Structure formats: structure tokens, C-alpha cells
Amino acid sequence: MTAPGEAFDQAVQAVRTGGLTADEAADQLIDRMTDGEILGLLDGDSPRVLLPFIPALLGRRPFVAGAVPRLGIPGIRFSDGGRGVVIGASTAFPVTIARAATWDPSLEERVGVAIGLETRARGANYSASVCVNLLRHPGWGRAQECYGEDPVLTGHMGSAITRGVRLHVMACVKHFALNSMENERFEVDVAVDEHALHEVYLPHFKAVVDAGADSVMSSYNRVRGEYMDLNRALLTDVLRQEWDFSGFVTSDWVFGTHDAVVSLEAGMDVEMPLRLLRARELPAALGNGELARATVLQSARRILRTCVLHAATREPSAPTAAVIASQTHRALARRVAEESIVLLKNASVGEAPLLPLAPTTRHLAVIGRLAASANLGDHGSSRVRPPSTVSPLQGLREALPGVLITTTTGRNEQRAAAMAAAAETAIVVVGLDQHDEGESVVTGGVDVGVLGRTFGSGPLRRVFIGLAHLASRFVRGGDRSSLNLRPSDERLIHTVVAANPRTVVVLVGGSAILTENWRDRVPALLIAWYGGMEGGRALASVLTGSEEPGGRLPFVLPTDAAHLPFFDSAAKSVVYDDQWGQRLLDGEGHRPAFPFGFGLGYTTIEHRLLDHSLDTAGGHADVLVTNNGDRKGSTVIQIYAADVSSRNPVAQLLGFKKVSLLPGAEMTVRVVLDAGPTLQRDPTTRRWSARPGEWALLASQHSPDGWENAVPLRPADGQYTDEDTSDDHRA
Secondary structure: OOOHHHHHHHHHHHHHHOOOOHHHHHHHHHHOOOHHHHHHOOEEOEEHHHHHHHHHHHOOOOEEEOOEHHHOEOOEEEEEOEOEOOOOOOOOOOOHHHHHOOOOHHHHHHHHHHHHHHHHHOOOOEEEEEEOOOOOOOOOOOHHHOOOOOHHHHHHHHHHHHHHHOOOOEEEEEEEOOOOOOOOOOOOEEEEOHHHHHHHHOHHHHHHHHOOOOEEEEOOOEEOOEEHHHOHHHHHHHHHHHOOOOOEEEOOOOOOOOOHHHHHHHOOOEEOOEEOHHHHHHHHHHHOOOOOHHHHHHHHHHHHHHHHHHHHHOOOOOOOHHHOOOHHHHHHHHHHHHHHOEEEEEOEOOOOEOOOOOOOOOEEEEEOOOOOOOOOOOOOOOOOOOOOOOOHHHHHHHHOOOOEEEEEOOOOHHHHHHHHHHOOEEEEEEEOOOOOOEOOOOOOOOOHHHHOHHHHOHHHHHHHHHHHHHHHOOOOOEOOOOOOOOHHHHHHHHHHHHHOOOEEEEEEOOOOOOOOOOHHHOOEEEEOOOOOOOHHHHHHHHHHOOOOOOOOOOOOEOOOHHHOOOOOOOOOEEEEOOOOHHHHHHHHOOOOOEOOOOOEOOOOEEEEEEEEEEEOOEEEEEEEEEEOOOOOEEEEEEEEEEEOOOOOOOOEEEEEEEEEEOOOOEEEEEEEEOOHHHEEEOOOOOOEEEOOOOEEEEEEOOOOOOOOOOEEOOOOOOOOOOOOEEOOOOO
16 A cells, blocks of 8 residues: 555656556545645645745745645746756856847757756756747847747747756746736736737747647736636637647746636636635635635646656656756857857958957957946846856957957946057947846736735735835836937947947847947947856857857847837737737838848858748748858758738748858758748637738748749648648647
């Protein structure tokens, strides 16, 4: 007979050997549990008094929900992990949007494996490391946590990290759904039509679910008037019935649960991370019949089934603490940073392009307030505290030990000009930090009812909200008020380039930064993002030419913020349509400063589309790639489609693949295509069919600026028309 404390391990072993299904194992565990233990699965295990200490505790230990020591059930042991594990001193990888700029899902899967290993080594079994909210506007404070503006790129990258993470811990995808503004994330109501919802904002979530995501985190915001934890239409009708998702749903933290009973009935299984609403209300609701027992058991079964199945199928050998910030993971962090850096401009100064730096360089001036900074991103819930960091200045000094490197913050512009004039080349490092963008932990409009009746009404509620409003003025991060650099940074660029025409500008940040006020005067321009703990070494490798700048933009860089969707960070309600980013610029005929997918290298590579086929289930394109330069380089083959019968064709990314070529080499590359952007969904039948129009295809190195050389889209079999249907292709 199984000892009580061994019940969970015995269930796992039975599933592993095929003696039980995961559902059967979950049912057997439930049969041995008391009502109190079953209800305890549905919220966090920590008491509400820990609320003020969450930020500190998040960096010290996993947050546990649903542990039942009597039966050996470990519960959900949570760690955040978008750019690395937040517990202890762990490997800090480049932020998510930087990794999106690699356009390399295989590399992202390796990052997922590393995050999974370190999460497990820290004692957690559940990682909220997969963030696939679309970048609708670059002013979004948490843009750095997403994969950019495109659903196909986001879906591929999010699926890749999911596959990697869940080898060792359960993978949670967030924030479901339509979460892409920060300051009013607790209250904003998003209106969206069926077309935009299912064909733009959900396909990448569906891709991650199909990749095996174990859990989904609901977002704070409302969609069509319903808070997401109460939104049965999305949590049950779409997520479970239409997509067949069998894992569990958790709330976003603290303020993500608005009604203990209704949220459970809607399909939100676990209130995170404390014993708040549900601990207070569910026992009585179950006892008086307000809450059906079947509803409780349904969520309990989802949670236990997922936990048992994961424990039975994960990598059997548990990692030791030696994997945390190991040399292998540091090397991976550096590699990812190198592959993420986007070279936007590299004009000739004299006889050759300014980059890579000439090997004869003897004196560099490195200028800017971020040059010597360990600038890893925002200080919100995804913050990682690595054991060491490398700034741009340190990276250059290590890479160029024989070069005189002088430096200044640039606050004294006269000194900066003199230093730049005395050097052969000046490197200006400017951009954003945690003060400019990021998660805003305190927002004035938050619903404080979750804290209990004392704060839910009366004078204490008004005091609490007043304090929240006051605190929100001083909290770092939040949505950006401008897409430009700080005025002092722009003045510094003008000052330095006037003193030394051989000036390289390095932009640090987590989203689009407009460059129109100074770009034409600067010969070389790169985006280095928040590059992680090895970001300085990666930047030095690219600047010196020992590595190729491998990044491509995961969003469009416009010439004017007015070319983007209207963005009001204080809005209580917004409308999301299918016009944003590159698509909006295409549709309105605006040329960008740099298009989606753009990025230069240190060699010249050409693409030529040879053949393709596509139907509603997908397809492929064969592309001949040739390196015409004199050094090894990389390229991202990007396949776009558009309805060329429209006045302003709007490019839709269908597929991509990153490849490296030796000088003079050529190769034929097959790119797998996602038909989704060319399809439409019938809201009544939920069937997918080809979108009407004259669709054509292009192989390109960035979003096309013209369709003159496009080829008509050819189906894999038969005519590609709106009669072709597919039940399971997309959301």
C-alpha cells in the first residue's frame, strides 16, 4: 500500500511506466484529498500578509501554490524567467525582444533549455518565461518582454522557448490576451472585432499551446468588457474547446482575480500567488451550493494532471546548482547577444565603411551615460541579478587591450567634444534604462478589493488608492511618453559627430527609438538592446568584426510617431484592429526609416526565390542564397505575401530562416511557410479559408518596399481560393 507521503511520486511512476494515464493518476490523488486540500490547489499557499514582500521574495525562492505535503504533492513552484531565472544570482540573457532580433528559433530553444535548467536547479518546477503579447505600439513599457510586432515571428520564437523550457520545468505562456500597454494594464478594456482577435492577436498563443505549453497566465486587462480572469469566451470557449488546451490557467499576480467563484467557472484555475479572494470565499461557496463541486474538481484535475504528466516526462536527471551562470550558459548569453545586434547604418568614411573598426585603430573615445552601465532592462518582475555583468566600455577594453580608450559620460558636452576630436573613432552609447520603460508595479487605478473587506470599501479604500496614485508618480518604468531619445542624448550625438565625423552610435533599449533628428549625420548606427550579462563583450565582438552583426528588426522603425497607432498610456478603453507597425505604414503608404526585418551585415548576400507551394495547411519556399562578399556572413531569408490587387499592398510574413554562408558560397534553402496570414476565419463555423485577392510572394531580406518582382502565389495542390478550408490551422 502506498504511504501517504509517497502518493504523488507513485502516481508519477505509474504514468511514466504506462500503468495509468495522467487523468487517472490525477483522479486517484483527488480521491485521497480532503475538501480543504482540493480547494488549496486553487490558489497560492502563502498568506496575504506577504503581499508587501512579494518583490523581495520573488528573487529569493519559488512561490508555491497547491502543495499537499501529506500526499507528497509538491504543488506549482513558480519562478519568473523571461530573460533568466529571477531567483538568486542567475544567468541574465538578453531581453526577449533582443532574442527576437536574432530571428533564430533554434537559438531561442537553447535559451529555453538553459532557463529551464536553472529554474529547476533553484527548486522551482514552473516558469513564466514565455511572453508572446504583440508589440502594438513601441511606447508599451514592457515591449522588451515580447518578440516584436509580428504574429508569425512571435509564434515561432515563443514555441521555441516553450520546447526548451519544458524539458525541465512546466512552461507558462503569458499574458492571455491583448495585453500591450502598461500604465493602465489593470483596468483598460480592449475592444476588438472577430477578424483582428482570431487572425492577429491569438495565432501566436495558439502556436505556443500547440508547442506544448503546460499553463497559460491570464492578463489583468478586460477584453470586450470582461476582465480576463472572468472571460469565459476566451478562457474556455477558445482556449479549451477550440484549441483543445488541457493544461491549467493561472491569474496574473495579486490583482488578477476579480471574483473567486466566477473566475473558476470561467476557466481560471489558480489564483496567484497568495491566499486572497479564493481562500476567503470558496469554502463557503462550495458549502452553500453557490459553487458546484464539479467545477472545483474540474480545475483540480487540470492542475494535478499537468503536474503529474510533467514530472513523468521531464528530463529525469535533476541539475545541480553548478549549471547556474555556468560558463556554458554565459557563452550562450554572449552568442545570443551577438546574434541580436542590429546594424542599421554603415556608411563609408574615407575609403571603407566605418565598421568593423579598422585593425589599425589606436585611440577610441567611448562616450555616453550608458557606456559603463550594467544596463540589463527594467527592474520589474522579470529582473535578473547575475553574478557579474560586462558593460560596453569593459567589453571594448577587453577586446582591444592595445588601444587607448578614453571615456566620459557626456554630461559635459564640451569635454565630450574634445575627447571625440582627439580620438580616431568615437563610439556614443545612448538610449533607455529602467527609468524610461518597464513594468510599473504600482498603478493608481488598481482594484484593491482583493485585499479584503477592510480595504474594499470606506475611507481606507480611498486612502489606499490615494497612496497608489502618489506612488505611481515615482515608480520606475511604465509606458514611454516619447519614442525619441532624451534631449541630452540627442544633443550629445550632435556634439560628438560635429567633433569627429567617424562616429558610431549604439542604441540601448527595449523597443523602437526614433532617429530622424540626427540619423543623417551619423555614419554608423547599431541597436544593442538590453544585451544581458555578456552584452558588452558581444557588442565589442561586433564592433571589431570578430563576429557578424546578426540581428534583424522585430518591428518597424518609422520616421514619425504619427505613422503608428494612436497610443494613450492613460486610456481606460482602447480599440485594437489589424493596422499597426509595418502593416499600418504599408496600408497608408508611409516609407519607414528602417522596415520590419531590416538589418545589415559585413558582407553582401543575395536571395532568389526558386520555387514555392502553399495551401491552407501551409507550404514551403525554396530560395537560392549567395554570399557575394569576401567574408563569412549571415542572412535571414524572409518570405512575404500580399494582396497585390490592393492600392497599397500590406506585407504579411509567412516564414523565415537564418543561414550563414562562407565567402563566395551559395546554397538552396527551404523555408517552411505559415499560411495563416493569408487566411480568414468564419466566426460562426470557426472554419478557416483562403482570403480573397490576388496574392503574390516575395523572398526578401526585410519587409518589401515594392511588389514589382513578386510571383503569383501557387498552391500545393489545386486552386488557392477562398473555398479551400482548414479546421485546425490556426486559432
